[in-house]
Amino acid sequence: MSIRVPEGFLVAGVHSRIKRDPQKLDLSLVMSERDATGVGVFTQNLVVGAPVVVNRRRTPSPRIRCVVINSGVANACTGERGLRDAEQMARLAAAACAAEEDQALVLSTGVIGEFLPMEKIEQGIMAAAVKLGRSAAALTSAARGMMTTDQGHKVAGRTVRLSGGEVQITGIAKGAGMIGPNMATMLAVLMTDAALEPDVAQAALRAAADESFNCISVDGHTSTSDTVLLLANGAAGGGPLAAGSDDLDRFLAALMEVCVELAKAVAADGEGASHLITIEVGGCADRASALQIARTIANSPLVKTAVTGCDPNWGRIISAAGYAGVPFDPAAMNLRLNGTLLYEDGAPVEFDAEAVSRSMRESRDTLVELSLGEGKAAARFWTSDLTAEYIRINADYHT
């Protein structure tokens, strides 16, 4: 595991006064020194932020040069003016990076329904352009510039040894609330110095997102702005990774690891969370069924609050599986919590409740393993628990 800015990329994050607190960064810039293949996956919400409209038009592309990101204002539900603002924001970023207008992508996150403060955005882009760099500090700043209610910044990376040499994959992400991705996700930007053709990159990103960002939730509320971008600039040298090659397989495995790590970081940072809950559902007829059951368990406030209370309340987990809308034989269900068998072949078993409760109190990680007797497919899903702090954050986060 290694985190560094991939070859040919420069990054920065600054405070541009969108947020009041000068300690909080609110504008980030990611630049590729050469044309990069740029692909994205986007929210399936019908109501989308203006940046999603712009990025959908511009990707996939063989010649992306930069991504500009602001936090504090989502530029969603802002109509025609919002769309003009997003286009202008991309234009300013392109100019700062000596690129053409359609080589820039744009991401915004924060309050829905407010217009972007375009003067501050313009000044922020110019300030960020001056600071562009490749240091660990620059990467941290870029990750911090996308944060909203996040408690910490999120960076993950992998170095992959391919036949022609090493390539690097590094990603930054944000998200702590309004997390219920549906074929898309919160915000993340993945950079690699490997070379990828647009169609290969698009397939790689979709596959990785499907088992990472699409397998997390905090509150089950799919945002208007969910976006994951992948930029591949080939600066590590070597030609494009060929479909079906061993190199591409190794690259995909590492990309999946980076995406899973970032996605888990988002779920773990769920607003107010005291536990990261990993839900593994197996023994299903197909992966879609397993995922649907895992997601239903993850989104149950009763399951979440049981984990908050360190209570091995298996009845809430079993009953959530039962209303997932997937047919199965309840008499073949088995459930483990933090490794202890609680429910076997459709009936409760004797277990040391105090010991399981202690294991939940002593770790931020809770593992739920449910198996059915329908087949061999499985899925993993990650979510946060639900605490009074979540209520405080969201009842007080005024528009």
Added chain:
Amino acid sequence: MSIRVPEGFLVAGVHSRIKRDPQKLDLSLVMSERDATGVGVFTQNLVVGAPVVVNRRRTPSPRIRCVVINSGVANACTGERGLRDAEQMARLAAAACAAEEDQALVLSTGVIGEFLPMEKIEQGIMAAAVKLGRSAAALTSAARGMMTTDQGHKVAGRTVRLSGGEVQITGIAKGAGMIGPNMATMLAVLMTDAALEPDVAQAALRAAADESFNCISVDGHTSTSDTVLLLANGAAGGGPLAAGSDDLDRFLAALMEVCVELAKAVAADGEGASHLITIEVGGCADRASALQIARTIANSPLVKTAVTGCDPNWGRIISAAGYAGVPFDPAAMNLRLNGTLLYEDGAPVEFDAEAVSRSMRESRDTLVELSLGEGKAAARFWTSDLTAEYIRINADYHT
């Protein structure tokens, strides 16, 4: 509006020591002095409590005589022993009411996964049989005997003038948590002294439940025990209400009112709730679409916590509608909150946020009205808001 026990019914509620607190009633008995048509609608959860298995076998029936209900233990996920216990509980109730075994129905609510304390149940049934009566106090006790985390008991009734004279419809219900009905509901027992054939009664109950108990949620978690029963004993005199008759139409309207009143009482009593949220979605292509959008808004923790905070945060409502999975044109959306227009033709409008917030602070009722431009169908849905008290109740409610 009038609440009294319908003719030919007797009711009681007692403390049978299932619950520790002697102030809390935990066993109720509903008896019909003559054979009653008995029908039910039940949870669609695949994992069902033993009482659901028994009641599904015994309804619809033209000769039900009694319903026995306990709270404190749900007798769900209890396997073969649980099924035998449920059958024995019904047998004891039938004996106490001088009925045959298959004339008794049984309901249990409370903790999942524990076995019924059968000695206490037996003593409670005998104590309740002695107390059977028709007073307002007896009705209140019967409603209290089904309560779990409910803050108050739930009773509703209507007197309906038909061509042959008056009939009475009276219902009792419980529910405050694990409320996310799907083609069924929490627990409710509806009594009427009108005469109804089983197929007419079944259709009437299904229609009424679909626009009442199936249109509420607290936490979106469909329970293993949801059941609504309707007993019609004809004791008011007159023959069975004929399908298509004006009398049946009047009866159905009143039955719908009783069910809506009880369902709203369940949502209003949602665990820890500070607001009852009514969501009216109109302008849809069909009722199923309207209901799906209303349910999605109702189940969003971000919408709920905005109401908790008395925050007119329309972005959360609009974005929840967007991920409901129903196609529509976002540019034709209109939203009112407590009567004030916040969003018109897909764009925000200027409004007095402080005045709307004040209206939310000053009332327990919040009204969300969303209209689309797809058609003329509409649906109503009721939910509670989400407070820190909900977390306290469910993180501390130990198994």
